[in-house]
Amino acid sequence: EVQLLESGGGVVQPGGSLRLSCAASGFTFRNYALTWVRQAPGKGLEWVSAISDTGVNTYYADSVKGRFTISRDNSKNTLYLLIDSLTAEDSAVFYCAKDMTPYTNYGYGGYDVWGRGTRVTVSS
Amino acid sequence: STELTQPPSVSVSPGQTARIICSGEALSKQYTYWYQQKAGQAPVLVIYKDTERPSGIPDRFSGSSSGTTVTLLITGVQAEDEADYYCQSADSRGTYRGVFGGGTRLTV
Numbered sequence: 116e117v118q119l120l121e122s123g124g125g126v127v128q129p130g131g132s133l134r135l136s137c138a139a140s141g142f143t144f145r146n147y148a149l150t151w152v153r154q155a156p157g158k159g160l161e162w163v164s165a166i167s168d169t170g171v172n173t174y175y176a177d178s179v180k181g182r183f184t185i186s187r188d189n190s191k192n193t194l195y196l197l198i199d200s201l202t203a204e205d206s207a208v209f210y211c212a213k214d215m216t217p218y219t220n221y222g223y224g225g226y227d228v229w230g231r232g233t234r235v236t237v238s239s
Numbered sequence: 240s241t242e243l244t245q246p247p248s249v250s251v252s253p254g255q256t257a258r259i260i261c262s263g264e265a266l267s268k269q270y271t272y273w274y275q276q277k278a279g280q281a282p283v284l285v286i287y288k289d290t291e292r293p294s295g296i297p298d299r300f301s302g303s304s305s306g307t308t309v310t311l312l313i314t315g316v317q318a319e320d321e322a323d324y325y326c327q328s329a330d331s332r333g334t335y336r337g338v339f340g341g342g343t344r345l346t347v
Contacts, residue, residue, distance in 0.1 A: 159323075165335075229282055
């Protein structure tokens with residue numbers, strides 16, 4: 116079964132940092148671009164960041180550029196998102212999602228598998 | 240994001256047809272994808288590349304595209320279709336980033 120499982124969320128103080136992880140199984144991880152999408156409480160989906168299949172190319176939303184860093188370890192079938200300088204506006208459920216098309220170099224291709232999400236709460 | 244615009248809500252009775260529109264400049268050049276999100280759950284892809292339906296998605300879900308507008312059509316709506324629906328495409332600035340519409344709450 117194709118699965119994505121996020122972890123690493125929690126409660127963090129403003130200005131703090133977290134590293135989110137997304138463990139993949141059931142597909143050839145190294146062949147697919149991956150994306151992080153977040154959803155603030157009661158709000159819609161927001162595209163956050165994506166990484167190409169090889170990890171060479173990364174993309175960020177303007178709202179997170181310079182504070183978030185996406186990476187992947189194809190030997191561990193794991194995607195990461197390092198989030199720094201957190202503010203209350205970053206409180207959200209963070210989902211990782213798999214691109215539906217293999218061997219893509221970009222981050223907008225449509226996502227056919229999603230994890231259940233990990234919640235980040237920024238509060239003092 | 241204001242790049243893809245959706246109506247906040249659509250309401251239909253069971254058995255009727257629901258039309259959810261998404262508009263944006265990028266849609267004339269890029270494919271659109273549609274996701275269904277039920278309360279407390281992760282999104283699910285229901286339409287890809289404007290008109291294609293993933294395996295396992297009921298055939299009452301369909302998509303169409305015309306210029307800068309795409310439409311998700313749900314014919315014979317069932318109570319289980321009540322959910323939020325999001326369109327998604329590429330950033331219109333050609334930056335290889337994704338963008339979501341604001342979402343439409345479908346009430347059955």
